[in-house]
Amino acid sequence: MIGAASVTSTVTASAAVTELPVYEVRGAGLSPDQAAALQRAFGLKDVQRDDSGAVAFADETTYLKVPGLDQGAGRADEDGLETRQTALDLEGLKRIRVLPVEDATKRAVETLRGAGLLPANAFAAAKHTTFEVLDVNGRPLYSAPIDTAVSFTFTLDGIPLEGAGAKLRVAFDGQGAVAGLTHSTRELAQAGTIPVLDLTAGRERCAKQFGGAAKVTDVSYVYDAPALSERIDKLEPSIRCAGTTPDGSAAQSLTVPAAVDGSLPEPGPQQPPRTEGAIAPQWTSRVDVGSEGTGACSGLPWTHLNVGAFNNQFTSRGIPVQFSWLNQNAWERDFKDPAFPGGWDHMYADDVDMTYWQGHGSPTGFSFSGCSANTDGFLSNNDARWGNRDVEWMSLFTCSILQHTSGGLNWAQRWGKAFRGLHQINSFDTVSMHSAVHGGRFGHYMLRTPFLWWNQPMKVRDAWAQASIDTQPAWVVWATMGPIGNAWIANFNDYFWTKGPVGPDTLPTVGFWRLSGTS
Structure with a gap:
């Protein structure tokens, strides 16, 4: 049917x-x-x-x-790498x-x-x-399928x-x-049936999984189908949990077992406590990445696996992971610009070429609620000024960051101020589903080695889209945005470094672009 x-x-x-x-x-x-x-x-x-x-x-x-229109070589990146300019072909x-x-x-x-x-x-x-x-003011100029x-x-x-x-x-x-x-x-x-919790009891199980980091707003039955590489022999029903965090962020939806005797996942391994003196070395002369995420402390059981899968794609190819903070060690100040009190993104999120984040989010930022408050528990779009040091691609596996319109402001009006040399924000228009494998697939698609006609590395935004298509339900909408500079130069065709052309750092003097689609 x-x-x-x-x-x-x-x-x-x-x-x-x-x-x-x-x-x-x-x-x-x-x-x-x-x-x-x-x-x-x-x-x-x-x-x-x-x-x-x-x-x-x-x-x-x-x-x-x-x-796009090839406009020749651009100025070298801060890492000393060659760039290639592409103009948007209206x-x-x-x-x-x-x-x-x-x-x-x-x-x-x-x-x-x-x-x-x-x-x-x-x-x-x-x-x-x-x-x-x-x-540049967020007024529509063009939209097309x-x-x-x-x-x-x-x-x-x-x-x-x-x-x-x-x-x-x-x-x-x-x-x-x-x-x-x-x-x-x-x-x-x-092949038979099993006793399951009704949805009232299911709501209680969801609340236990979120652990106070999020308030349950909706529950429903679902069958969770893992990747075919997980060679399971049966599927049992689950309960999908949706919620909001105390700061108003949408909780990344997740599933828990529906079976009466089902159990919640065990928390992942904990990192030793981080101290304020444990700052990263500051590099701008090498290609590297960083990652952070809130896991068990925010009710998300698989963040350590997902972030670890992202990290492994890079370390296995000799690309350093400069930092990878989880749970209580993931701090808001790592993403906040030094222009604002307590901000030190120049040592973390803006000191690498790509930063990957997983946790709860909203159209105006992402949440550390339940995990840390250093310097506070919510990274606001108003505190983000990215690319004025190093970062090219901010990849935020969280909810609703690039929602089309929220609070009377569209995606460009909310996040345009963050582009100070940043090439792209990769995220979602809608709520996203918690995943243990998205980061690994994203990294794989960007970095894979060609074999015959297939297995070519994908552009960064294509890799984000394909990883989301692979891991998210069809109702989830992925999205990527970036700046448009003088002469309509834009970085929508960026590859990761050494995998294909990368554009120069571009300020949004003309405006912004956004690509979005269903999973």
Whole structure:
């Protein structure tokens, strides 16, 4: 059965449910023959199938393409690295034509069904990936779709099935060719039931997981499908927990077991207490990264795994991780500019080329609530001045930072002041789901080594989008913004250093751009 919109129906507390189905895994991923059939059905030159049977494709020439004009070499970066200037091609943007959502939906559904690769419980919904341009005051100058993405949602007996192991997405360019494709699903069959908490008791379990760091605002049943690489043999029901922190930030949504005898995850390892004297060495002559995140102290059980996965992608390639602070050691002042009392981002978040953060967030900043208050518990957009020392890419795995409009201000009006040489903020328009693997996938896509035609390193913003597509439900909207400087120079096509061209530090003298799309 195929529907025109994603399914949101869930069992309610009033139903007093005490039993929900368990599903046996009968198969996972596509076989080599099925992957070949998928390739033929969509007319692709090839597809990449991993050992788990997950299949992916991205056309380097059309995937999330934004037209740009090469303007030659730019001034050297503070690390002494060469840069390449790209101007935003407004006329090229205006020439882009995309498939109507109805046509894209029909094409995806019919092609998958014809190849015998459309799961019976998949529901299709298409939306455009959008590129926006605003002037320096945040007034709209241009907005246009650049592709049409069909994202499939899944249900099991009316309850959403979500996760990296329940992903099917097809993005079409304006000519109707596939620009990007992800197929990562399991064959499931009901195999009995188990006693579960009703949603009133489920709310209490969510509150226990958040541990006072967030107030529970909503709970619902969900089946959590981990990546196919986790070779599970059954799926049991979970409860999705949504909430807000004391400072008003949206809690990163997470899941807890719904089974009556289910248990919460154990807290991860704790770092030794950090002291104010433990400052990082200040480097501007090397390529390096840093990371921070709030985990168990903010009710997020997998932050240490996610941040660790990000770190490992870089250390395994010889790129130093200058700092990685977790829980009580993650401090607001590390992201605050020295122009404001207590700020020392010049020693941390703005002293590396990329900083990765995971925790709770809002349209006006991100939260350290429940973990630390040094110098306070919330990094406000008004305290952010990034890039005036080193950082090119601020990657914030948190909620709603780049929400289109909030409190009467759009994304550029809220975050424009932060761009003092910064190239990009990578984050989300919506609430995001807690993840243990997003950081690793993000790093992998940026840094991977080419093999034949595939496995090419992705642009930073494409890597952010693809990691989010891989790990987030279809309703989550990822987003990236950046500045537009004189002569319309902009850094929307940046790669990570040594993986492809990088633009020069650019101040937003003309305005800002934002790319956003569904997962």
